[in-house]
Every structure is written in structure tokens, then in C-alpha cells.
Amino acid sequence: MATHKILLLPGDGIGPEVAAEVSKVLAWFTRAGIAQFETETDLVGGAAIDAHGVPLSEAAMDRAKAADAVLFGAVGGPKWAGVGYAKRPEAGLLRLRKDLGLFANLRPAICYPALAEASALKRELVEGLDIVIVRELTGGVYFGEPKEIVTLEDGQKRAVDTQVYTTGEIERIAAVAFDLARKRRNKVASAEKHNVMKTGVLWKETVTRLHAEQYADVGLEHVLADNCAMQLVRNPKQYDVLVTDNLFGDILSDVAAMLTGSLGMLPSASLGAVENGTRRALYEPVHGSAPDIAGQNLANPIAMIGSLAMALRYSFGLLEAADQLESAITRTLASGTRTRDIAGPGTNAVGTTEMGDAIVREL
């Protein structure tokens, strides 16, 4: 039986709590003789700053490169508000994305039927919602240079960020979206601001050309990012796969996630290019470090456990195990087990560890 190398980076806030539940699930798969994992754990974000003075040590970066998949919790919190830009907790995550070449971020926004009531939107607008945001993750304004603050002669400061995209960067993320759409409802919407941004002009032009040349069988629609944000609120079910750049993807995927009422349940995958039949990958919950509820056994571990299910499927080729884990999650929810974030008024809520235990029991 092949051994799958996992680097677990719990991070900050509720990260360690939800990561602990993932470890339980990994242990179960090993005990059951279904798969074998070699799991290393390291620090990232604020935890790494406290220990090493940097948000990701070189040793952790090397381990990430050597792993078949990285499982990432969450980073950041008020404790590290003053550490300075280069050393902030988020820099650890951004370095992982960039140095592992994880250009494709897949963020499903699924409204679980049992939770449709938890959405801010009217039930009929979100019930059955199942869209995937494909976000470009290693380009755009996140990494473009110059990126600086300079002091001018009159004492004023001037800050600059640079959004850059090349044809090749746009093509490869669009291809991910089109390929994914073919396995789903065969529709892609591409969001940019070509009416204001040159990167938007190139984005639209490149997606249009790639579509005509290689994906003419897939439905394609172009939508302005501001209008897309509106449409996500007005009628999210009109979309299937939504492809967009790094910054718009950051915002639009958060809107989409929040719509589902299932923020604590949504996993995500960040994938690199396929090389020699494998690809680098990092899996993380869509939610953040939630410092306000950290350490209180209140966090919902489902997004993190669902991220493991994605790793089983996309990185380890363990399709059956992935299905098995996802249906254990579904059965646990169907049995009425709820953490606080998804418990309706008057329902009993369980804690993080109880939810993890319940899922293992269902396995």
C-alpha cells in the first residue's frame, strides 16, 4: 500500500482545533487498513512567528515541497497585528501558494439542504446551490511588482500595488475552469473589469480565444466583476463554474461561501500544474482563523475534514475513501448533529471534538 505524505499546518486561531479532528480521521483510515499516511506537522502564521520570528520557516517550506499534499488550517489574529508587512501571518500562506505554484484555487459553494435555513438569503434562492469558484491564486495584485510605500518630498506617502497577468497565466486557469465545467453542468462564467482594467481586457480576450479554440462545447459568459457580485446575491443558481482573478476571486468566493449559510462547512483545494502525473496541492477550509471563538471547542471541523476528502480524491487517488468520508459527513449532519454555527435556534449544538468523533463513528 502506498504511503501518502501529508504536511499538516494547523496555524492559528481555530486552525489547531479543526486540524486535530482531521488527525482523528486520518488515524481511522489507517486503522481500517484503507490507506497509509505519513503525517508531519509544522507551524505557520502567527504560531511560526512566535516560534521562529517568521510566518513560515525554511524547514516547513521544504517539508511542504516534499509532501504529496499540504493540509492547512488558518492563519492570523489580533495578536500579530503589529508584526509588520513582510512578517505578517498571511505571508506564510502566500509564500506556500507562490512557491508551490498553486495557481488554481477551487472553492465550491454548496448549500447543504439541511442548512438552507441558515443562509441570509431566501431559501428558494440558495436551496440546491452548487457552484465552484475557480480563482487564480499566484498572480494579479497579490504578487505584482512594484508593491511598495515610498515617502514623497512633501512628507506624504505613496503606496503602489501592481496587478499583472500574462496570456499564459490566464490560459492555464481558464483551462482548469473549462475542464471542470465539462464534468459538471458545462457552463463557465468569467468575471473581470475589462471596462476599467487592462488586465481585464487581456483576461476577456484570452478566455474568449481559448474557448473558441479548445472548449467551444462549453457554455461561456463574460460578466463584469461588480455585476457578478450583484448576481451572486440576486440569483446565485444561474452559475456553474465561475473563473476569475486573484483579487476578485478573494471577494466573490467569500460572498458565494456566505450565501450558502455553510461557511464552516466549505473546503477548498489549491492546485499546481500536473508534472509527471502528479501535482502539488494544498487543501484548506474557506473560513479563517476566527480568533473570537478559538480555544473554546466551538469551531465547526467539517470544512477542514471536507478539505481532507478533497485531498483523498485529487492528490491521493483514493476516490472511494473520499466518497466514504463525504457520506459520513452527510450522515452525521442528517442525524441532526450540529456545531453552533449551523445549529438552528432551539437546537442542541455539539463542540468541535464531538463533531469530529461523530464523523469518525459514521465511518
Add this chain to the structure above:
Amino acid sequence: MATHKILLLPGDGIGPEVAAEVSKVLAWFTRAGIAQFETETDLVGGAAIDAHGVPLSEAAMDRAKAADAVLFGAVGGPKWAGVGYAKRPEAGLLRLRKDLGLFANLRPAICYPALAEASALKRELVEGLDIVIVRELTGGVYFGEPKEIVTLEDGQKRAVDTQVYTTGEIERIAAVAFDLARKRRNKVASAEKHNVMKTGVLWKETVTRLHAEQYADVGLEHVLADNCAMQLVRNPKQYDVLVTDNLFGDILSDVAAMLTGSLGMLPSASLGAVENGTRRALYEPVHGSAPDIAGQNLANPIAMIGSLAMALRYSFGLLEAADQLESAITRTLASGTRTRDIAGPGTNAVGTTEMGDAIVREL
């Protein structure tokens, strides 16, 4: 009686239809002896491209500079999709904003009680919603240089947009937000991405300093733009005044507008600096040119008529007339008159002209 100089720029799509209703209202105020207007009309956007080959003629720009206020409809549509970046319809609007120095865009998001049902959100989340997004309008990625597409040696293209902010630009828009908050519920939320963008770092630092020095009596909260988009969906009533940059403002204000269920009802004001007691200003509906319903007498003219009410108040000092117009709108709605966009199922909808006539009747 002073004569107020207005430049009316109806633009494209439904722009001319809603602008026509504003002309009716202006005529009523003149007939009633309440105010005197000198109204010029000119072309902008696609209409100007068709007539002059550019989205805003020099003559129209000069008229805008000479006017006390510009009333703007909407621009753009599929007809001009191929005209090229420099000449696209939106360039006319962007030039007006930049050359008139309209750095402060005020976008109220109000949920009219009668329309709470029209929101995609659950009634209790939006009923009574009254927030204002203060969007920086002449800086950021909209205007920063370089902004270009270059062809690389290998035939690939590389597109660049540049987001730039100076201390002074941030201070003046933050001051608008704090001043406005003092007349409202005294709370400002400032949205940026300081965890990823240097402009976000300078934004947060500058807002924090200005607050400490001059507005310590106003409540201030910093929120990441992606989280802010989420919070707008989760619980929009937590906000009072929300200040943010040009690009985030574009998206967040569209989300906020859509939440209200009243998109066709929301006016906006774009204001310049006060010089010699006056300030340049442009008023426009938040909605766009809606080419799909143009020319069919279906558009809701209330956002445009409400924009005139803002002009009466902020540019002409006609506070009573502004109140009068706004209460005429409220009474018209209370009487059950509805255009299609806000008509509930089973309700009779009136057209654009009928809604305009009804408001004039209420005056």
C-alpha cells in the same frame, strides 16, 4: 431667484428614458416658481461615440465644467463592445469623474419598507437598512499608471494595472466619511486588504491617524474587504458609513445596493472638493444602462429622480425642494404605484413615464 445650471447627460440604454422623467420634475419646479434651472443636454457614452467618435466630446466636457451640477443617466451596451479600450462608453464617465475631481462617491443603500420583500435576503436582515458607502472615485487602480498591455518576445501578452494611493487622497475621502457619520449614527467602517496590499497598509494607517487626530468621537472599525463583502450579506445593518477605495467600492456598493431589493431606486452623488463655497458634483443612479429593457418603458426612474433630489440638496441648497421631492417619491410608492422591477407577483406594474407622472402628481 438664482438660476441653477444643470448639464443633463442621459447616455445610453435606459438612460434617456429615466432622464426624460427628471426633465418633467425640473419643469414642475420651475412652473411652481420654486426654483429656476438652466438645463443643457449633451451626449455621453455610446451615444457620443455614434455622433462624435468619442465617448465625451470636448464641448460636453466644457459644459460639465461650467455647470453647477451634472445629472448623468447611464452608459454602455453591447452595441459598443468592439470600439476599443480608449473609446469605450465608460471612458466618458471616467473622464468626467477625473477631470471634475469628483473624488467622493456617496452611495446610499436603503431598503424601502414597502420593498423589503423584493430583497434576496430575509426580510429581518434588510428591513430598515440604511447605510452609505463612501467610495474613493478618482484614484486607485482606475487611474494609476502604468496601465497597459505589452507583447513579449515570445508572443505572449502582459497586462498591467497599477493601484496607487497617496496619504492626501486617503485623508480627504476618510474625512468625507467621518463628517457624514457625525450626521448619522456616528460609525465608520473602513475596508481594505492591508494583509495583501501596500495601498491597504497605507489606507489603514492613514484612516487610523486621521481618526485619532480629528474624529476620535466617531466609532471606527477596520475590516478586510473580503470579509466586508461577507458581512454585507450576513448582517448588513451592522454598518452605518462604509469607506473604501475605488475598486472595492465598485463591488461592495453593488452588493449593498442589490441587498436592498431597491436597485432601481438608489441614487448616488459624486462630489469634488469645496472651493469658494461650491463644489463640482455629478449625480447618477446606481443602476446601469440595462440594454435588455431599454426603449420599452420598463425602467424605474426613481433612482434618477432621487439623484435629482440629492442635487437639489447638495449642489443647489434647495433643502425644502429636496424634501418635497423625496416625500413625493415615498407617497407615490405608498400609494402602490410600482414599476416592474419592484412590483410583487400579482401586482400591476406601471411604465417609466407613468411612474414619472405619478411623482409629479404627488408634487
